[in-house]
Amino acid sequence: MSRLVAIVGPTASGKSALAVKAARTMGGEIVNCDSMQMYRGLSIGTAKPSPAERLAVRHHLFDILDPDEFYSAGRYMEDARRICREIAQRNQIPIAVGGTGLYLRALLEGVFEGPSAHPELRGRLRRSEERFGKGHLHRLLNRIDPESAKTIQPADRIRLIRAIEVCLISGAPFSRVKEKRTPLAGFEVLKVGIDLPRQELYQRINRRVEAMFESGFAEEVRSLLQSGFGPESKGFEALGYRPVASYLRGEMSRQEALQQTQQDSRRYAKRQMTWFRREKDVHWLSHPGENERAFQQFVTSLKEFAPSCKER
Numbered sequence: 001m002s003r004l005v006a007i008v009g010p011t012a013s014g015k016s017a018l019a020v021k022a023a024r025t026m027g028g029e030i031v032n033c034d035s036m037q038m039y040r041g042l043s044i045g046t047a048k049p050s051p052a053e054r055l056a057v058r059h060h061l062f063d064i065l066d067p068d069e070f071y072s073a074g075r076y077m078e079d080a081r082r083i084c085r086e087i088a089q090r091n092q093i094p095i096a097v098g099g100t101g102l103y104l105r106a107l108l109e110g111v112f113e114g115p116s117a118h119p120e121l122r123g124r125l126r127r128s129e130e131r132f133g134k135g136h137l138h139r140l141l142n143r144i145d146p147e148s149a150k151t152i153q154p155a156d157r158i159r160l161i162r163a164i165e166v167c168l169i170s171g172a173p174f175s176r177v178k179e180k181r182t183p184l185a186g187f188e189v190l191k192v193g194i195d196l197p198r199q200e201l202y203q204r205i206n207r208r209v210e211a212m213f214e215s216g217f218a219e220e221v222r223s224l225l226q227s228g229f230g231p232e233s234k235g236f237e238a239l240g241y242r243p244v245a246s247y248l249r250g251e252m253s254r255q256e257a258l259q260q261t262q263q264d265s266r267r268y269a270k271r272q273m274t275w276f277r278r279e280k281d282v283h284w285l286s287h288p289g290e291n292e293r294a295f296q297q298f299v300t301s302l303k304e305f306a307p308s309c310k311e312r
Helices: 015-026 051-056 073-089 101-109 119-132 136-144 146-151 157-170 198-214 217-226 241-248 254-276 292-305
Strands: 002-008 028-032 093-097 187-194 282-285
Touching: 002 015, 002 073, 002 101, 015 028, 015 051, 015 093, 015 187, 015 292, 028 073, 073 093, 073 101, 101 254, 119 136, 119 157, 136 146, 136 157, 187 292, 198 217, 198 254, 217 241, 241 254, 282 292
Parallel strands: 002 093, 002 187, 028 093, 187 282
Antiparallel strands: none
């Protein structure tokens, strides 16, 4: 049985730094579990691992998509599982790192084998929410499938859209369609999460966004726009890209774009922690990922999980 480590947590909690140190110590390779870091040209705003970090250890599933490409959880499951098996065959440990809970669930538990994704329908649903406001998708689901609406939060747009999509395509309520998932086989999984006090996390988020704007975030967005990728592109769903595009069009000030990105990032971090706290068997760390105390907590969790594991 091979081992797999998953490092999760909210944005700006230091997951990448911890993952690189863990990989160098254990003999591991990093598998991206962040949906936006897969897009080419989105580096500053998505806080991709630095060139130095990517040289220090092998990284997978970064920069594999153009900003207007669609990528499903099912495709992620297939790609990530294949890569994890290849890493294990090299006697290395796959370390899945990121804040996209849906992708982690796809990797470990499998995906719902229902109707294929319908990008056009999903686009219409997203636009309808923009037109009618927050809560519209939840109200729509409640009309066609009240049972599913009870179990999906109004802010969970991804699951709401998928549930409505299944209802409309299959003609049956999502709650009545049997979910057939195939869990990941051949791996023992250690899940480690970073859980910081809220004020500390929010301060880290605010500082990170400020650093992004100082490091050329606006220039990165301008380059994407000049390459023909507009705010309607999938990649522009990443935090900050649409506010910065609005700033570049003169629709808001630089400070307003910065503050909007900070606010959106704090709200996203809150949703991430709501998701990850529902995960079972997570070993929670109480320090930022780059802190030596976080690494020591990680090592303790690893030894408890696999007493025979030795640091390399």
